Amino acid sequence: MEDKKSSKGKNITRIVVFTLLILYSTLYIMQALGYYEYSNNKNNTLTNEAIKRFENDIKNGKNVKASDYINKKNDYNNKISRSGLAISNLIENIFDNAMGFVFKEISKAIDD
Secondary structure, three states: OHHHHHHHHHHHHHHHHHHHHHHHHHHHHHHHHOHHHHHHHHHHHHHHHHHHHHHHHHHOOOOOOHHHOOOOOOOOOOHHHHHHHHHHHHHHHHHHHHHHHHHHHHHHHHHO
8 A cells, every 4th residue: 555655756847857857948948049038039020110219200291100119019929928827727627636635635634
């Protein structure tokens, strides 16, 4: 009986460690590839282009509205955000199952 409990504990520990390793690796790779810097640079480029258009419109005497130079549409639905949401849901499920298991085992220990 003890062997089954210790093997369950080892399996859960392996799953938790493996999940943490995957999360760490994913975040490290994203940082190493410079995803955050790339997205910021892309936004800066768009802003610089808007500034140039604004300056040209003022030089040409056009009627200037701030809304013409601001990028209003923000679509955050991409592969990385969907993956992040999937990983978050997976972690939530694992955590819920782990906590349920822990409290069930504590309950068994108290009852015995």
